[in-house]
Amino acid sequence: MKIAIDGMGGDHAPRAVVEGMVQALKEYNDLEIYITGPKDKIEAELFKYNYSKERVTIVNATEVIEANEHPVMALRKKKDSSIVKALNLVSTGECEAIISAGSTGAFLAGCTLIIGRIKGIERPALAPIMPGRRGKFMVVDVGANVDCKPEYLVQFAKMGKIYYEAMFDSKNTSVGLVNIGVEDEKGNELTKATYKLLKEEEFNFVGNVEPREIPKGEVNVLVTDGFVGNTVLKMYEGCASNLLGMIKDEIYSSSIFAKLGALLLKPVFKKLMVKFDYKEVGGAPFLGVKAVCIKAHGSSDGKAFKNAIKQAKSFKERGILSKIESEMAKTK
């Protein structure tokens, strides 16, 4: 399998990208990697490792798209950026997958504009996997589409279900609609209309799911517009870190006994942190595009990149793209 990697994407690029890539090459024999970025910088990183050189191609790219640039404008202007070069490798068919930890906006816009959508998908969606108390769950969409129509959310549901089912060997994957009440008639214009459409679908639609229930992780795939989905994702991150922070604050101002208690509980907190560690997951798939697209976290380290590559492999091998294509062909 040939994968294009944006060598300059993320806070620790190209060091972390190359580190993860080399790890993945060791682990998976059938892997070939095309890495984009300034040739000299990438080579300097690669120089540190022993790796099978015939499986790595450096594609020179002199520019980088920054997070604060306007996505579409930047894509147009910076033709020689690491992200555009990686996208071109996929759009020409040279590679089957793309991974980037760079500007989310530019990556998502680029996947849609340069690689293209699957027939029948109006809006591709970013769909991270998150850790819940009872199990993993997926939220579609978390920011690619901030203003949505009900039909988009139905497409999100179909893609999410296919991905979740294939990746986690899940049976009867449950799909829920993020809403502010459980009753049928609750919600805003979008969720009320979407509810009616989802009820007509054949999959296991469990109805409205209140945000209070989301962290339980009892519903596998949650669909929502990108604004609310992004709010869910970021509230989850913010709550987790601030709650742990508040516990720390209290411990700091507490008795020696509480401090001893905290010491004894360290392994428990550590295990919890592993559950919340995005590096274990890889990245978030961008579903609905005609190729395997993985958005890695901006602060990805080597391990996170390695896992993003592993995820891209499974995404391909489990036939998710063709499953989405045939599901969409059915709808037409």
Next chain:
Amino acid sequence: MKIAIDGMGGDHAPRAVVEGMVQALKEYNDLEIYITGPKDKIEAELFKYNYSKERVTIVNATEVIEANEHPVMALRKKKDSSIVKALNLVSTGECEAIISAGSTGAFLAGCTLIIGRIKGIERPALAPIMPGRRGKFMVVDVGANVDCKPEYLVQFAKMGKIYYEAMFDSKNTSVGLVNIGVEDEKGNELTKATYKLLKEEEFNFVGNVEPREIPKGEVNVLVTDGFVGNTVLKMYEGCASNLLGMIKDEIYSSSIFAKLGALLLKPVFKKLMVKFDYKEVGGAPFLGVKAVCIKAHGSSDGKAFKNAIKQAKSFKERGILSKIESEMAKTK
């Protein structure tokens, strides 16, 4: 001050309502309470206590509006419900404030339709106070208005600022817009348009606030549409309870040392739970109505009701209503 209390609102009504009311009567000499509900049931509860009888009026009401009923329909049909009777006491001018722990939908619709809006306020908003790591913060709106126009959010900001400033003696109260990115041009149609309007206002507008930052509690008043606000509120609740649940799960399956650690840390967790205890706060003010309206939590106990009464008193005494009125008069 005369306060109308829905005697049948909440999971523990009328027991908890009467308990809180009697406590408040003891604490505040200038208080008179009108309590609505089936006369015999309310009397049976009151019979348990010593209290100044001349300061309590029971207003008989034979019906109760349930949470699953359609708010506006129920208000029209159940003229003899405890909630409608309490609303009437305020609309006729008999009472200056209303407190209910009953159906949120019916209460909010009733406040708007029966009591009426302050001139210049298009949509009243529900605005709870929440505990953050660095301080209390307020979210306006958390569910009264699921589909909003930018102008509504500007009104939410003005009301929220006035309430926060008056209740917490806060100076230079900061106002933020809940959004999925900090940059000016980020967001959906609603937030982009709202951002421009808020920037022109005279108060301390700190710009977009990402949900990740909300639990920090560094911004005093956060404005958002009711759908996103409700998502923020419920994610906060859900994350807090599930994170503590996940810690418990881990402790349960851990060594005896971790269990001892948990025991030593109990006071820390207890202090944290107090911070998160809505019973300390009272209820959420419903801002923009021509009277003091407090929505108490459905599971309120006696203490929560007492604190909701205390809150209604401060709301009145600190002149928040007239401050909102004169602010709105300025706008016209």
